[in-house]
Amino acid sequence: MGRGFVLLVAMLLAIAGCAAPTEPDAAGVSEETVVFGLSSEPDTLNPVLGYSPDGGSLIFDGLLRRTPDLKLHPALAESVPDAVGTEITFTLRQGVTFHDGRPLTAEDVAYTYNQVLAPENNSPIRGDYAAIEKVEASDERTVVFHLKHPYAPVLQRATLGVIPAGSDLAALGNAPVGTGPYTFTSWTKGDKIALTANEKYWNGAPAIRSLVLAYTSDDNARATRMAAGEFTATELPPKAAARFKDQEGVTVHETPSADYRGIMFPMKHPVTGDRAIRKALDLAVDREAMVSAILAGAGSPAFGPVVPGTDWHNPAVTGSARPDTEAAGRLLDEAGWKAGPDGIRVKDGTAARFTLMYPAGDSLRKELALAFASDAKRIGIDIQLAGLEWEAIDPRMDTDALIMGFGTPYDPDHTNYELFHSAYAGQGYFNPGHYDNPEVDRLLETGRETADQAAREKAYHEFQQVISDDAPWVYLVYLKHVYVVRGSWTGLETGIEAHEHATAGLLGTVPGWKPAP
Amino acid sequence: MEARAVTWLRIIGWRLVFSVPLLLAVTFGMFVLAKASPFDPVRQYLGDRAMVTSPEIMAEIRANWGVDRPLLEQYTTWLGNLLQGELGESRSLRLPVTQVIGERLGWTLLVVGCALVVMLAIGLVLGTLAAWRRDSWLDRALTGGAFATEAAPVFWVGLLAIWVFAVSLGWLPAGGLTDAAATEVTFTGLLRHLTLPVLVLAVSQSSWLLLYVRESVIGVLREDFVLGARARGLRERTVLVRHALRSALLPFITIMGARVPELVTGVILVEAVFALPGVAGTTIKAALAVDFPLLAALTLLATIAVVLGNLLADLAYTLADPRVRVLGVS
Numbered sequence: 001m002g003r004g005f006v007l008l009v010a011m012l013l014a015i016a017g018c019a020a021p022t023e024p025d026a027a028g029v030s031e032e033t034v035v036f037g038l039s040s041e042p043d044t045l046n047p048v049l050g051y052s053p054d055g056g057s058l059i060f061d062g063l064l065r066r067t068p069d070l071k072l073h074p075a076l077a078e079s080v081p082d083a084v085g086t087e088i089t090f091t092l093r094q095g096v097t098f099h100d101g102r103p104l105t106a107e108d109v110a111y112t113y114n115q116v117l118a119p120e121n122n123s124p125i126r127g128d129y130a131a132i133e134k135v136e137a138s139d140e141r142t143v144v145f146h147l148k149h150p151y152a153p154v155l156q157r158a159t160l161g162v163i164p165a166g167s168d169l170a171a172l173g174n175a176p177v178g179t180g181p182y183t184f185t186s187w188t189k190g191d192k193i194a195l196t197a198n199e200k201y202w203n204g205a206p207a208i209r210s211l212v213l214a215y216t217s218d219d220n221a222r223a224t225r226m227a228a229g230e231f232t233a234t235e236l237p238p239k240a241a242a243r244f245k246d247q248e249g250v251t252v253h254e255t256p257s258a259d260y261r262g263i264m265f266p267m268k269h270p271v272t273g274d275r276a277i278r279k280a281l282d283l284a285v286d287r288e289a290m291v292s293a294i295l296a297g298a299g300s301p302a303f304g305p306v307v308p309g310t311d312w313h314n315p316a317v318t319g320s321a322r323p324d325t326e327a328a329g330r331l332l333d334e335a336g337w338k339a340g341p342d343g344i345r346v347k348d349g350t351a352a353r354f355t356l357m358y359p360a361g362d363s364l365r366k367e368l369a370l371a372f373a374s375d376a377k378r379i380g381i382d383i384q385l386a387g388l389e390w391e392a393i394d395p396r397m398d399t400d401a402l403i404m405g406f407g408t409p410y411d412p413d414h415t416n417y418e419l420f421h422s423a424y425a426g427q428g429y430f431n432p433g434h435y436d437n438p439e440v441d442r443l444l445e446t447g448r449e450t451a452d453q454a455a456r457e458k459a460y461h462e463f464q465q466v467i468s469d470d471a472p473w474v475y476l477v478y479l480k481h482v483y484v485v486r487g488s489w490t491g492l493e494t495g496i497e498a499h500e501h502a503t504a505g506l507l508g509t510v511p512g513w514k515p516a517p
Numbered sequence: 518m519e520a521r522a523v524t525w526l527r528i529i530g531w532r533l534v535f536s537v538p539l540l541l542a543v544t545f546g547m548f549v550l551a552k553a554s555p556f557d558p559v560r561q562y563l564g565d566r567a568m569v570t571s572p573e574i575m576a577e578i579r580a581n582w583g584v585d586r587p588l589l590e591q592y593t594t595w596l597g598n599l600l601q602g603e604l605g606e607s608r609s610l611r612l613p614v615t616q617v618i619g620e621r622l623g624w625t626l627l628v629v630g631c632a633l634v635v636m637l638a639i640g641l642v643l644g645t646l647a648a649w650r651r652d653s654w655l656d657r658a659l660t661g662g663a664f665a666t667e668a669a670p671v672f673w674v675g676l677l678a679i680w681v682f683a684v685s686l687g688w689l690p691a692g693g694l695t696d697a698a699a700t701e702v703t704f705t706g707l708l709r710h711l712t713l714p715v716l717v718l719a720v721s722q723s724s725w726l727l728l729y730v731r732e733s734v735i736g737v738l739r740e741d742f743v744l745g746a747r748a749r750g751l752r753e754r755t756v757l758v759r760h761a762l763r764s765a766l767l768p769f770i771t772i773m774g775a776r777v778p779e780l781v782t783g784v785i786l787v788e789a790v791f792a793l794p795g796v797a798g799t800t801i802k803a804a805l806a807v808d809f810p811l812l813a814a815l816t817l818l819a820t821i822a823v824v825l826g827n828l829l830a831d832l833a834y835t836l837a838d839p840r841v842r843v844l845g846v847s
Contacts, residue, residue, distance in 0.1 A: 044611040122578045127569060
């Protein structure tokens with residue numbers, strides 16, 4: 001053998017030798033380059049095709065923008081118009097240009113919205129804009145939204161990023177051109193997106209010059225890369241974030257969100273159709289244990305579909321996080337559900353038994369469903385669990401209970417109208433339990449069509465009370481989003497976040513970040 | 518020389534004739550399986566938004582895509598578009614299929630190419646060594662290791678490698694093409710990021726090669742001409758490399774071709790585990806998203822790779838063994 005073999009071994013070693021790091025990782029955190037470790041990579045960067053329509057895009061601006069306190073402010077529009085009637089007129093800010101230098105005109109805004117509404121584009125967000133008939137540019141700087149019916153929450157839909165008129169939708173999704181605080185530099189698919197500060201931004205150039213959005217879907221991998229110093233900030237599930245809590249130079253932020261998990265009951269089912277059963281379950285749930293054991297503290301008990309902390313929330317709709325099995329038992333006794341020989345309550349020969357479905361791939365919902373079933377057992381209600389794929393859940397939603405999650409903090413009309421209005425009964429995931437209450441229908445319609453803020457608040461406060469009394473759902477928990485941020489920054493703000501929060505929540509305030517002195 | 522060219526043309530011609538029904542069968546089979554899949558492509562396309570999208574809009578998207586059409590109609594439409602060079606648009610990535618493949622194919626070829634070279638080196642060197650030192654501790658360790666890696670699934674070896682080299686030792690990055698903060702792909706960055714995936718793929722694919730080379734060389738070492746070479750006092754290295762290994766390699770070329778499918782599935786798993794933006798890892802995404810257009814194109818590509826691999830092996834065989842020409846292929 002001799003020399004030849006030695007040579008080959010040397011070659012193999014050389015290949016493996018690349019293993020030894022030749023230089024220290026160039027991932028140092030500086031003011032110049034900030035790296036966000038995010039969990040899910042967008043499929044497209046085109047707002048029309050569904051990229052961050054609620055204002056989380058750093059590349060695009062909407063007519064309006066939302067601050068973390070959930071207030072709307074003018075962005076590409078000069079001012080926030082009144083949402084009265086079926087015609088809403090926006091006047092554009094002067095002197096705004098796209099990243100490629102083209103001036104922004106009303107034509108661009110009209111193009112953006114009309115492309116979302118065009119059925120042939122298959123935009124996944126089209127349903128959100130259902131109230132809009134069409135959008136018209138009446139002159140260079142004026143754009144008019146024509147609505148199908150008076151729709152007070154329409155302004156919340158004005159945060160959609162505006163794209164240049166005539167853009168090819170697929171190409172723009174790959175190499176976006178917007179007006180936002182950051183310009184697009186590159187996108188390595190499956191890895192990261194690099195952005196550069198827009199020096200000509202109408203609201204002032206961001207202090208952080210270079211921003212990298214790195215995508216790692218695995219939570220533990222993201223925590224490891226954060227710990228290794230690769231990321232400036234990242235989003236993590238509560239348990240993975242725990243190790244950063246006492247670390248120096250690193251801050252863990254827990255922000256409240258409107259994202260809730262709850263049990264949807266089918267009204268046609270002989271057991272769950274009985275209000276006494278639903279109210280008793282509501283009393284028997286140990287929400288405190290769910291928050292501390294399942295969510296590792298990063299959550300809060302939920303009692304209704306509107307998140308506390310906003311003007312829309314009715315403070316009277318609340319409860320105890322601890323279970324009250326005695327009161328629940330009394331309620332069931334009064335309603336005629338008497339304990340049978342096997343401990344399961346029976347009424348007129350019907351056992352208090354129903355099936356609760358959960359999506360098999362969602363471990364959080366699975367754990368919540370298990371906890372809910374064991375709480376129910378204590379008051380003599382037998383819940384049989386079924387972990388299924390969504391395709392198998394669909395056809396059973398009008399006969400079996402289901403653990404679901406929704407929640408946006410922007411306007412109580414969103415999702416609640418579809419979930420509780422009788423007109424949507426049995427339409428896919430909208431009101432799958434066939435809840436039908438004329439009082440709720442009326443309140444939801446009032447809230448949607450009235451422009452007066454006080455009148456809207458009153459309608460939604462009453463709506464929450466009725467839902468709480470009727471209990472078509474049992475609300476379990478609101479989730480908190482957990483972020484880990486390295487270094488200290490001014491301009492980092494937190495607020496109540498929506499379910500979608502990649503760069504919409506806390507990390508979305510990055511254009512305003514400055515290193516703390 | 519001329520005779521060889523004729524043989525090659527005949528081989529290529531026959532392969533082309535056979536590959537047409539094969540490609541049709543494979544792609545049709547893919548459509549049948551995709552249609553039978555319980556997953557709804559529209560729901561996968563909408564993601565979380567499926568929960569807040571009305572059934573009418575979902576039905577409209579389904580109609581726009583034609584997925585509500587009968588299976589045969591969908592397939593013939595796809596085939597017609599294919600013949601016009603139109604591969605359609607990927608639904609999950611919202612981009613033309615040709616662009617998706619174009620952006621990613623290069624990375625996959627790079628990984629496969631590097632892995633092939635490393636795999637040949639490992640397999641040939643260690644296989645010959647094991648045969649030469651047959652039944653020694655070295656042989657036992659090598660064959661034992663080879664059996665172990667042959668039995669272990671590629672993705673498992675990949676995860677193990679990440680755990681050892683990236684997480685515990687911190688020598689190499691766990692995935693991706695570049696460091697998080699780097700804005701462009703550099704040569705050294707690429708080298709560091711591709712070392713683990715290439716080695717994992719090479720090691721997991723080289724075990725059968727190692728075992729094969731060992732068997733072959735052991736067989737040849739018993740032959741009279743090897744005995745003769747040794748008797749003539751040739752150096753051991755010359756006997757081993759020039760005589761034994763060379764004749765042991767002949768059937769190996771065909772086996773190489775037959776192992777291409779395994780390499781294809783191997784690279785799919787390696788790219789998924791190491792989060793590489795290659796075309797193979799995309800196959801998994803396309804399958805999960807029930808992205809018919811992308812999945813069909815990728816299936817086609819994989820089938821062509823296998824057919825091509827076998828063809829190249831057969832052509833190489835005619836070079837290595839003149840007898841093939843006499844036997845012909847018809």
